[in-house]
Amino acid sequence: xxxxxxxxxxxxxxxxxxxxxxxxxxxxxxxxxxxxxxxxxxxxxxxxxxxxxxxxxxxxxxxxxxxxxxxxxxxxxxxxxxxxxxxxxxxxxxxxxxxxxxxxxxxxxxxxxxxxxxxxx
Numbered sequence: 001x002x003x004x005x006x007x008x009x010x011x012x013x014x015x016x017x018x019x020x021x022x023x024x025x026x027x028x029x030x031x032x033x034x035x036x037x038x039x040x041x042x043x044x045x046x047x048x049x050x051x052x053x054x055x056x057x058x059x060x061x062x063x064x065x066x067x068x069x070x071x072x073x074x075x076x077x078x079x080x081x082x083x084x085x086x087x088x089x090x091x092x093x094x095x096x097x098x099x100x101x102x103x104x105x106x107x108x109x110x111x112x113x114x115x116x117x118x119x120x121x
Contacts, residue, residue: 023061027051031058032065039069087113094120 023031031051035043044062048055062068073081091113092102105113 084110
């Protein structure tokens with residue numbers, strides 16, 4: 001390897017450097033099959049342990065293979081996460097605030113916005 005990098009640095013790019021294969025075709029097929037059967041974090045962690053790779057490496061490989069599904073984040077109660085900006089937008093539409101009036105809600109507590117929307121709806 002040392003000679004190859006010296007040859008490339010000196011301008012002689014005729015030598016080919018062998019590409020290091022991180023996953024074999026069999027490993028990739030097994031990984032994709034296992035994940036598509038059960039797309040979860042647990043599956044990713046099991047495959048990382050089985051293949052001796054990091055969880056990040058497994059996620060990256062699944063992403064390259066276009067099968068990885070990003071987990072949906074939820075609140076402690078299991079409800080989907082609603083961003084504060086979307087609450088302000090809904091409130092602005094409901095009450096017909098101007099942009100300047102709506103921007104004043106940026107400093108309002110999210111819980112207060114939820115309660116206000118519920119009361120107005």
